Amino acid sequence: MSTVLLWVAGVLAAAVGVAVSIALHELGHLLPAKRFGVKVTQYMVGFGPTLWSRRRGETEYGVKAVPLGGYIRMIGMFPPGPDGRLRASSTGRWALMAEEARQASFVEIGPGEEQRAFYRQPVWKRIVIMAGGPLVNLVLGFVLTGVALSAIGLPTGASTTVGVVQRCVLPADTTATTCPADVDPTPGAAAGLRPGDVFVSFDGQPVTGWVQLSRLIREAGGRQVSFVVERDGQPVTLTTTPLLTQRPALDADGRATGGTVEAGFLGVSPTATLERVPVGQVPGIVLDQLAGTAGIVLNLPQRLYGVAQAAFGTQARDPEGPIGIVGIGRLAGELNAEDSLSGNAFAERAGRLVSLLAGLNVALFVFNVVPLLPFDGGHIAGALWEVVKKAVFRLRRRPDPGPVDVAKAMPLAYGVSILLVGMSVLLLYADIVRPVTLNQ
Template identity: 75%
Template sequence: MSEVLLWVVGIAAAAVGVAVSIALHEVGHLLPAKRFGIKVTQYMVGFGPTLFSRRRGETEYGVKAIPLGGYVRMIGMFPPGPDGRVKASSTGRWALMAEEARQASSVEVAPGEEHRTFTSKPVWQRIVVMFGGPFVNLVLALVLTAIAVSAIGQPGLVPRLSAVSQCVLPAGSTATTCAPGDPLAPGAAAGLRPGDEVVQFDGRPVQSWNQLSAAIRDHGGQAVDLVVVREGQRVPLTVTPVLTRREAVDADGRPTGGTREVGFLGVSPSIAVVRTGLDEVPGVVGQQVQTVAGIVVRLPQRLYDVAQAAFGTAARDPEGPIGIVGIGRLAGEANALPAVIPGDELAERTSRLVSLLAGLNVALFVFNLIPLLPFDGGHIAGALWEVVKKGIFRLRRRPDPGPVDVAKAMPVAYGVSILLVGMSVLLLYADIVRPVTLNR
């Protein structure tokens, strides 16, 4: 299959995956809303002109032209004003924005349907309805990650030796062969051979290359018993890693900067399909959630960095925010990359695309929980504040204050919406002129 065709397939797969993720996100709002008796008038995937729609019962289901989101329209999303009317008690600019939101919310409430509005429902039901969308994205992220890393697997380093050095070379040496007088490497001295699979080190089972590498580094100058599987037979050996200065790395083998004295054996791992246990999937997704949350917290700085890259000469941060065009490009590039392990390119490419879609759903989960309108988190925050406010009034033996008037936050919602449009335009431009690419 040609590289161009692989790019097209990858982009198409990403587009379908994005659309399905958005559609299921909205289903996460739709189902609990209907279950709690809230009247839902529209379920739409996309924004702008309607391409297709069909009415079933009281709900119109459809697809719109701009595939950048979706929405579920529920009646009575904002409560009446404090006096029970939708009209503002003030003529100020912010009050008029709140009034417009209340009026738009009340238009679809027919006489006798007051009990079917969103704000008429108990707080816990409103939270369930608004959290339903992000929750679906979280579940999708877990399922897709499980498929990618547990069912299919991904290329990774395994403790089966691909090479055994014959000598110890100084850190930073560019030599490719041993010279007379170079000290013998401890792995070769102990009798290790390429193809040996290390299954035990210092009396402990070896589960991964990172675990073995860390153990070797921690046992410099110490005689250690290990067991390898060679041609189907378990072979016990004793090795003594030598102390040598090497680049400092963390527990996952990532460089941390500088050098330190560590144990050195002189062996290299092999690359094979590595399948992560299902019990580790929540931790993998949790780490992704933490990473995306960090991006959200530092979003102004991250967007400034994107602008510096787009309009200047700074490098684009591969861990920074990207737009829908960037996601499509990464999907196409990931699908076109050659397989690391020959023999099953389809499985490897599938794992890459599924992992990309899992990361997208993590981003949808985190971003939709931002506690500001128009995000789902804005309504959740309003409901939680209502619980706190009613609790305070109850302690003070004051009358129930009623629902929190989320409509008062509409000026913030408009401001956030403007920022989102600006962010989308910036990311679109940056994804075109200075795209994030995968390392080849």
């Protein structure tokens, strides 16, 4: 398959993955809401104009044009004002915003449906409903990470199969990408090694792994040795003299320790093997992702300032910074079009895309638990404050204060929404003119 087709396939796979993640997030709200008897009038994936919808019972299910989120619409999201009415007690701008939110919340409450309003539910039910969406994303983050790392694996282990045979010996500081006519071939190329050859023995010793083979090659620098490879199922004996040159110093496990030593050089690289991470390590990896994403959210103004500097100036884009939906699609395309490092290209590419979607779901969880409206965390914070407020009133032997008037936070919610729109526009522009790429 061509690189372009692989890139397009990666983008489409990411788009489907994002849509499914959003749909499951909203399902995490929908199912407990219906289980608790709350009337849900809409279940939508996306925002803006409706592309498709169908009514099932009392709920309209549909897909909208802008794939930047989704929502479910429940009746009675906000309680009446302190006087029990929907009219604002003040004509101020903030009070009018709260009044509009209450009126929109009550417009769909029909006769006899008062007890099915969201605000009428016990605090614990409201928390379960609002936390259901983010928790679905968190569970998806764990599951997808486990699939990518423990079921598929990472292309990290070096096998004894030849992946690349360098054609010539080039100076370390050269920028040349082809072999000049007057440059000597590498010992591996001169011996006739080919990609796909599997080392069986080297200098009379059976080969058990790449680290051991690398050590044997380094020790054989400057002297002629014979070795056996398996090619097309048949043993082939070859002869070479590893070039004695300055090489990075390695420890017993084949890791660079810093500095250089004089050692043998053959000019071959192995294929990678897909090494599976033990399932027990997955929670720690996801927790590290949560901490990293939370750090980005806590420093979001600074991060967005860096994105703006990159988009409108000459500063490099931070690969660890926030990216938008276009950036996610581009990364997915690049990940799918990257050459395979192992012998299983399909599994390796699938693992890359699944890992990307796992990280996306972790990010969705973190953003949605931010304790501000319009995030789910804003409603959760309001419910928790209600618990605290009622406990204080009980201790003081005062009457039940009733539900917390979350509608009073609507001015802040509008402000946060405006900032989110601005952030989305900035990331969209930056993802187009200065995208995050794999090789930056």
